[in-house]
Amino acid sequence: VIRYALTRLSLLVLGLVVASALIFVTLRVLPGDVAQLVAGLNASPEQVQALRDHLGLDRPLPEQYVEWIGGVLTGDLGTSQLTGTPVASELAEKAQVTVPLGLLSLTVALLISLPLGVLSAVRRDRADGTALSVGAQTLAAVPVVWAGMMLVVVFAVWLGWLPAQGFPRAGWADPAAALRSLLLPAVTIGVVEGAMLLRFVRSATLQAVGQDHVRTAAAKGLTRRQALLRHGLPSVGLSIITVLGLQVAGIIVGAVVIEQLFSLPGIGRMLVVDVGNRDLPKVQGELLTLTGIVLLLGFVVDLVHRVLDPRQREA
Amino acid sequence: MLRRTAAAALALLAAGALALTACSGGAEPAATTAAAPDPDASATIRLVSEPGNLDIRETAGAALDQILIDNVYEGLVSRTAEQKIVPTLASDYEVADDGLTYTFTLREGITFHDGQPLTPDDVVWSLQQVKDTATYRDSARLARVQSIAAEGQTITLTLSEPDSTLLWNLTGRAGLILKKDDATDRKTAANGTGPFRLDDWKQGDSITFVRNDEYWGRKAGLAEIVFAYIPDTQAALTGALAGELDAVTGFDATLTPQIEANGDFTVVTGESTDKGTLAMNSTRAPLDDIRVRKAIRQAIDKESIVEALGAGTTLYGPIPELDPGYADLSETAPFDPKAARALLADADAEDLELTLTIPSFYGTTVSQILVSNLDDVGITLRVDQVEFPTWLSDVYGNKDYDLSFVLHTEAHDFENWADPDYYFTYDNPEVQRLYTQSLSETEPDAAADLLREAAQLVAEDQAADWLYNGASVVAVASGLRGMPSVNVNERLDLAELTKSDG
Numbered sequence: 001v002i003r004y005a006l007t008r009l010s011l012l013v014l015g016l017v018v019a020s021a022l023i024f025v026t027l028r029v030l031p032g033d034v035a036q037l038v039a040g041l042n043a044s045p046e047q048v049q050a051l052r053d054h055l056g057l058d059r060p061l062p063e064q065y066v067e068w069i070g071g072v073l074t075g076d077l078g079t080s081q082l083t084g085t086p087v088a089s090e091l092a093e094k095a096q097v098t099v100p101l102g103l104l105s106l107t108v109a110l111l112i113s114l115p116l117g118v119l120s121a122v123r124r125d126r127a128d129g130t131a132l133s134v135g136a137q138t139l140a141a142v143p144v145v146w147a148g149m150m151l152v153v154v155f156a157v158w159l160g161w162l163p164a165q166g167f168p169r170a171g172w173a174d175p176a177a178a179l180r181s182l183l184l185p186a187v188t189i190g191v192v193e194g195a196m197l198l199r200f201v202r203s204a205t206l207q208a209v210g211q212d213h214v215r216t217a218a219a220k221g222l223t224r225r226q227a228l229l230r231h232g233l234p235s236v237g238l239s240i241i242t243v244l245g246l247q248v249a250g251i252i253v254g255a256v257v258i259e260q261l262f263s264l265p266g267i268g269r270m271l272v273v274d275v276g277n278r279d280l281p282k283v284q285g286e287l288l289t290l291t292g293i294v295l296l297l298g299f300v301v302d303l304v305h306r307v308l309d310p311r312q313r314e315a
Numbered sequence: 316m317l318r319r320t321a322a323a324a325l326a327l328l329a330a331g332a333l334a335l336t337a338c339s340g341g342a343e344p345a346a347t348t349a350a351a352p353d354p355d356a357s358a359t360i361r362l363v364s365e366p367g368n369l370d371i372r373e374t375a376g377a378a379l380d381q382i383l384i385d386n387v388y389e390g391l392v393s394r395t396a397e398q399k400i401v402p403t404l405a406s407d408y409e410v411a412d413d414g415l416t417y418t419f420t421l422r423e424g425i426t427f428h429d430g431q432p433l434t435p436d437d438v439v440w441s442l443q444q445v446k447d448t449a450t451y452r453d454s455a456r457l458a459r460v461q462s463i464a465a466e467g468q469t470i471t472l473t474l475s476e477p478d479s480t481l482l483w484n485l486t487g488r489a490g491l492i493l494k495k496d497d498a499t500d501r502k503t504a505a506n507g508t509g510p511f512r513l514d515d516w517k518q519g520d521s522i523t524f525v526r527n528d529e530y531w532g533r534k535a536g537l538a539e540i541v542f543a544y545i546p547d548t549q550a551a552l553t554g555a556l557a558g559e560l561d562a563v564t565g566f567d568a569t570l571t572p573q574i575e576a577n578g579d580f581t582v583v584t585g586e587s588t589d590k591g592t593l594a595m596n597s598t599r600a601p602l603d604d605i606r607v608r609k610a611i612r613q614a615i616d617k618e619s620i621v622e623a624l625g626a627g628t629t630l631y632g633p634i635p636e637l638d639p640g641y642a643d644l645s646e647t648a649p650f651d652p653k654a655a656r657a658l659l660a661d662a663d664a665e666d667l668e669l670t671l672t673i674p675s676f677y678g679t680t681v682s683q684i685l686v687s688n689l690d691d692v693g694i695t696l697r698v699d700q701v702e703f704p705t706w707l708s709d710v711y712g713n714k715d716y717d718l719s720f721v722l723h724t725e726a727h728d729f730e731n732w733a734d735p736d737y738y739f740t741y742d743n744p745e746v747q748r749l750y751t752q753s754l755s756e757t758e759p760d761a762a763a764d765l766l767r768e769a770a771q772l773v774a775e776d777q778a779a780d781w782l783y784n785g786a787s788v789v790a791v792a793s794g795l796r797g798m799p800s801v802n803v804n805e806r807l808d809l810a811e812l813t814k815s816d817g
Contacts, residue, residue: 030704031701031705032702032703032705032706032707032708032709033704034367036704036707036708036711037704037707038374039375040376041375041711041721041723042452042453042728042731044736045712045736046449047449048712054450082367082374083367083368083503084500084503085503085518090518152553153553157556163557163559164550164553164556164557164559165545165553165554165557165559166520166545166554167520169523169541260546260547261547261549261550262550263543263544263547263550263554265517265518265519265521270518273365273518273519276702276703276704277367277704278704279367
């Protein structure tokens with residue numbers, strides 16, 4: 001396992017290096033730069049060039065890349081070209097919105113998909129089971145934006161229970177208010193992601209029910225339910241951990257959309273604004289952090305899998 | 316398509332919701348109208364675009380002027396909603412008959428937000444810095460100022476030539492007075508003399524102002540103002556309907572029935588200097604042919620654009636009604652698709668294919684009408700929606716475009732038509748001469764007449780097309796009084812704003 005972990009870890013590092021280079025190069029291909037944006041609609045080419053020189057935008061790309069990576073290695077993600085604030089502190093501030101939002105969405109997705117997924121598998125021959133799986137198919141096809149708008153109209157505009165947009169300016173100093181403002185966005189992402197997960201749980205359960213050891217257990221006198229719960233679910237859990245890695249990437253993408261829709265000051269919205277401002281050091285830092293999280297989760301999932309899956313254990 | 320359907324569904328649902336609340340609501344509204352303003356109140360105002368940073372000296376963009384000028388930073392003079400120039404930090408000013416000497420009397424006892432006093436030295440330093448630093452916005456607007464000097468509380472500006480735009484320019488960025496050698500980081504903080512202090516900027520979310528209790532003039536009517544940056548129209552609408560916003564600027568006028576339905580909001584429209592400008596690259600065939608440009612102008616139905624936007628008026632020349640030099644120039648290219656086709660045939664330019672470069676935040680309303688109008692006269696229009704930085708690079712910087720659409724919001728910006736290097740690609744020496752002459756004029760009316768003459772030439776040359784003169788559309792909650800409605804994209808002076816419990 002340790003040797004596997006080391007190999008896997010070197011893959012993770014390699015992945016990050018490749019990702020950093022890709023991020024750096026793709027961003028340089030984008031037309032327009034921050035100097036032009038700062039200079040605006042009444043600037044002469046000379047003024048724009050003066051700003052460019054001042055910001056060091058014209059330095060050779062390899063030099064800029066090495067400088068950036070050197071900083072990252074020493075824990076410095078760089079500073080915003082527009083405001084001069086460190087990227088890391090901005091990220092930490094926005095993470096206070098996005099991380100709870102992601103966790104909450106994941107919780108909602110699991111709360112929906114686990115019980116309902118197993119249920120729809122176990123009762124697959126009955127009307128309610130079929131209805132569940134058809135319902136999930138439909139929900140999974142719903143665009144996140146539409147789901148969000150419907151929830152806002154019902155819970156914020158009609159009932160007035162939850163805020164329609166925004167995040168309290170005091171942040172988590174008022175935990176109740178902060179949580180309330182994340183609830184609708186989290187349910188929006190959670191329902192859509194949960195519906196996708198549900199289908200996966202369903203097929204994993206179906207597979208488990210058909211497995212030899214579960215059938216043997218049932219033959220030894222356990223009821224079908226007992227057999228499934230004791231012997232089938234561990235393998236269901238295993239496959240779900242695998243999908244969760246992918247699911248997190250889905251939730252991050254969902255957060256970018258949902259933070260726009262609900263005007264939440266999170267990483268997703270910051271990313272959109274910074275790309276629009278061509279504040280490249282910030283965008284780089286943000287993208288690298290997000291990529292890092294996804295890659296790291298993939299790493300952890302693989303390790304857990306290795307430890308838990310009896311078939312892979314002996315290697 | 317998806318957005319449309321969703322919006323329609325939302326509208327239906329919202330209408331239903333409003334019908335429900337209307338049934339359950341009692342005699343509430345009567346109570347709110349009588350309530351007195353609450354000096355401790357806080358108001359939340361939706362704005363569309365957030366500035367990249369707060370540097371009023373170096374960073375361009377109306378998003379900064381809109382909130383910072385008048386509210387946080389002040390100049391010797393300022394402009395009213397009626398576009399009149401009034402003394403501000405100066406108690407009085409005088410312009411010599413020859414237009415070469417401007418004297419201002421600086422008020423005494425004014426302090427900056429950090430407690431330091433405002434001195435004549437600060438005024439001289441501020442103006443001199445703007446004049447001498449080429450990367451400062453509007454630095455060129457002080458080009459004719461030869462010297463800036465102070466004696467006691469009297470500030471004297473001496474000019475090399477008369478400048479009919481100087482006082483106006485001093486109401487803008489060029490005239491703002493900052494503390495000499497101030498260490499404040501202008502990118503994220505502000506130290507001005509205005510009725511509000513910048514309290515907090517949560518990037519990607521909001522900017523908060525609090526009342527400056529030490530203000531030299533009449534104190535602001537609100538204790539706190541929160542500018543909530545909400546680019547998404549639907550989010551702004553639902554935020555307003557849920558009672559989270561007190562005013563929505565940049566409101567989509569076509570959603571007026573929804574927001575007004577339950578009586579909590581009133582949509583107010585005011586004049587603006589927003590010019591929906593369709594630039595035509597006249598350095599490129601076939602647009603170098605005036606007949607082609609005129610045909611394009613005559614093919615576009617301006618009335619239908621104004622109707623689709625739900626607000627604003629038509630505009631047929633470079634100067635809007637709010638600015639000096641306005642004239643109705645509709646006769647230079649009246650809507651006439653038949654004449655347009657004839658012109659194109661005459662120019663041997665049938666079956667044209669052109670590309671429109673348009674920043675994506677303008678939506679699709681205007682470009683859809685353009686595509687269909689131009690199709691009617693045999694021009695195939697390809698719409699290239701780009702991010703704003705891409706537009707700045709391709710169109711503004713490299714002049715690499717056929718047609719371009721941008722809403723030019725700035726007031727008094729005729730100078731761009733007199734600048735052959737501007738992205739408009741318009742080069743008429745006579746227009747340049749008239750503009751320079753208007754600058755040197757000492758009588759405001761005479762200066763305006765010269766601009767009017769120049770604008771007429773620009774329109775007759777079919778230098779570009781003006782699709783509409785936008786309106787400032789603001790949805791205001793009941794209980795809010797004194798919300799500005801004129802040209803709010805440029806200036807949002809909130810000192811008079813008050814709120815009573817609603």
